[in-house]
Amino acid sequence: MNERQFGPELTKDGTLFRLWAPAAKRVDLLLDKPHAMTRGDGGWFTAGISGAGAGTRYKFRIDDEVDVPDPASAFQPDDVFGPSEVIDHAAYPWRAKDWRGRPWQEAVVLETHVGTFTKEGTYRGMIDKLDHLVETGITALELMPLADFAGSRGWGYDGVLLYAPDSAYGRPEDLKALIDEAHRRGLMVMLDVVYNHFGPEGNYLGRYAPNFFTDAHTPWGSAIDYRVPEVRSFAIGNALHWLRDYRFDGLRLDAVNTIVEAGEVPILNDISRAAGKLAGETGRHIHLVLENSDNRVTLLDANEDPLRGKYRGQWNDDYHHVWHVMMTGEAQGYYGDYQTSPQRDLAKALASGFVYQGEVSEFWGGKRRGERSGKLPPTTFINFLQNHDQIGNRPFGDRLESIADPAAVEAALAVTLIAPMTPMLFMGEEWGSKVPFPFFCDFKGDLANAVRKGRRSEYEWAYAKYGDEVPDPLDKATFDSAVLDWEACNVEPGRTRLRLVRDLLAVRRREIAPRLADSSFGEAYATDDGFVTANWRMGDGKTLHLLANLSNRDLAISPGEIKGTLIWGNELKGTVPPSKIKAWAVSWRIG
Template structure:
């Protein structure tokens, strides 16, 4: 593996510091005293300091006027504005030394936010909940972004120092301990990363390396220019650092449709290829997935192992939106695109992955959205009923449990958790948590005011309807409201829901997962509220579904062929919200 070009490199005699600052006329390394750095003809400044070791703290001074952190800082003990700390990643004493990951078809994902997953809100505290995840049937813990952000509270999508796990949750060795303990229990750990923008506070790249950005803008800030070799290397080396230094089992790339200047070869292809080389060299399963509103099926291949330019799967927003419309009747925003026939849209998602495979989307400005996806493996589609976006981008941050019939939710879970697509739950969903997950951050001054103003403009109807009930995203109590209440598990409804999820995932582990490699989409149909579907599994057997997705009993249910693996053993009439799975 080629040595990284960004970030401090510990050598036999000390540490070598580097900074790419093509727009700077002078750069000094600030340790115990300033050290002038030497510039080369490509804008790299460097200095080798004898006796500078792990634990040393440093910053860079630009043109005698601005002190900045290293954009590739490995740790910021005092947040984004403080000094960087040199970290010796090789020194960590890993215990799960034989861990090589798990193949993608075994993935059952739970998405979690470290700061609100436990009352302590730390990496170490998550360790105490790993046994709960394993017992529930989860095989992959996906953490929301950890890259250092300004302040103590954030969803993580405002990260500005991509290589530094945020100190609000603990130190790098704490994060490594979490991943190590997960591996000892057979759990994969994945990380959400953001390569489409930098956060709005604590990012100084525009001052000394404006080449990082184009004149274009994403919804969250200036677009990154991946035509520039150094910029591309910065992102790819960051991905490799998370996978190599922390031993994450995979990455989820946020909103890749907003990466504007992709370069040649396209950035996503180059990133996947680099990760594939790491996987081949280490013999590990490394699973790379995307969030992509463009529904580009051509980016996906669940079977490409190691990756050679493709991605295992994509968060399937279409699947969520269809179910949300069916469960709640809501029609605002992007839900308007699924109003004509949600049940037929569900049929398409069940039989070929995406709903939008080239059709015109009103919400997306009347443009055609998506590519044909039926030839892909079903495991390419990461299906969910809730995630951080779909809860947190609601004005009140309320979960499905607060707005939908519990029996309907249980039917939707019985469909999602046994279908051959890759299922994902949001933290606490496995027991039906009602804890909200509102948007929150910890900015100051004018930026805080701008965030408040932006939320009020985006959700003007909600402020008109709910007034002060809409949580202030800057208030500490807003973040506190999102903390999971693990005492819920003492109560009968939560225990009942958790038992349902455990039972479903035990059946998935026994009957579905061993047959997923090589599985193919089949057909699906709906008549009234009755949904039927089947898939051809990797061993040639047929997995079949019959589900009454309505509040009324249905008549004339066709008899199921094969062995019943879930649901009521009956023929003829089918109760409301009943779900049956069989293998023939």
């Protein structure tokens, strides 16, 4: 099936409008007046309108009962309940015409939320910060979901019109300008997309295309039925829309373990193959990555280029969790699975990627979780100390900087940013921002009350202890509290932290990235008192060595543990040969 069948198509003299509405008896196209649409095979309705070009606003009327936007709308200037607007994607005057992307081995990712990244909260507002990212050593800007969601503020994971970038941040040409300016500076741009559910407000698909959904449910709503060819085409076309029409360099697919499928070729395989075909046709580097709590190794291969069914990488929650337990001592929720020896769990992550590679997870219902991952390239694993979930799914949205020893955080950064896995930071982490990132949304009425009730139920202990001090996700002040404090990176302690991150990423760019192709995992060792060593075989045949003391006291070492030529760190003390490694010290060597 033609993956571009959804949405309006500009023609030589106008626009062809179309809607898949198999449950509708009649559909009218609403322009200045209603136009009856012709029903064709398979529940498709079409109407060709001469003179209707880019900028035309329209809706569909279903069975004279309800007016709905186009589910493949390219833009919603008046939010999800307003009319859709025809966009001519071919008309944008791209400036970075020769941009073909960057290889995955060069990826250093910064996750951002457009609405809180700057005080302007817009696509164009982000452009002024791109030089900061380049100077820091970031190579890939990742945007949290943009698919149009109800209201003027939200995380983006409740999108209902998946082809339309949310108007709260600007127009489509503004988003293209951001991507174009990023490319002109050598920055990749990636987008978070959601294919496991639609949001709860502004989604009319169940009325005229109930075939979109199954009887199964995800934690956030009805499961999408990818056994249906049209539904499968809708998702594949959406992925290609972002990669082709906006020139995103890659996509991060949210919570794919909640996609419900029975039989068929998995939709994840088809999306990967479609992206790989586009990469082959255009000569571009296109990167797809996953969030997948199942730790399914069979979906992953960082070296498959172009993509032919697999994914470049996966967000490594295991890596985050062991560090968080080590630095905070917290044991609630999924942190309970990492209590026995987080230091040894960290060594496992350093030696083979995931911590859970088939072991039983109590948090996930006493089931075995994960597959053996040590044979994958290290760059398959996207490692981080913070992200939107790990910060925002706390009652106050407090960052690691507010709850951990700064010396421990700096040691964790020194490991994460140089290790041969793919590093990711959350916006502001590069200067140690303490600005919270609480959950926020802009629903109305009963849905807003349901969200409040759900948060109170999930964080009952926090409401019992702190009462009204817990941020209300519907209050605009909660959103406002999350706007980044850019001025903090120019004063202490932000200035010193930013210098550290830039130094680490400079070492990565100079010593690590050129050696990542064909690199592989080696061995790692840790003791419960915080002594950690690890090594990796790099693509040029040399060995990268890590030596670290992840504790708040000096530890004894033997001369045999010091290998290779120092590329970062100054951890040793005592006579020659040195006899101790300092508290929270990290060093990297190549030999």
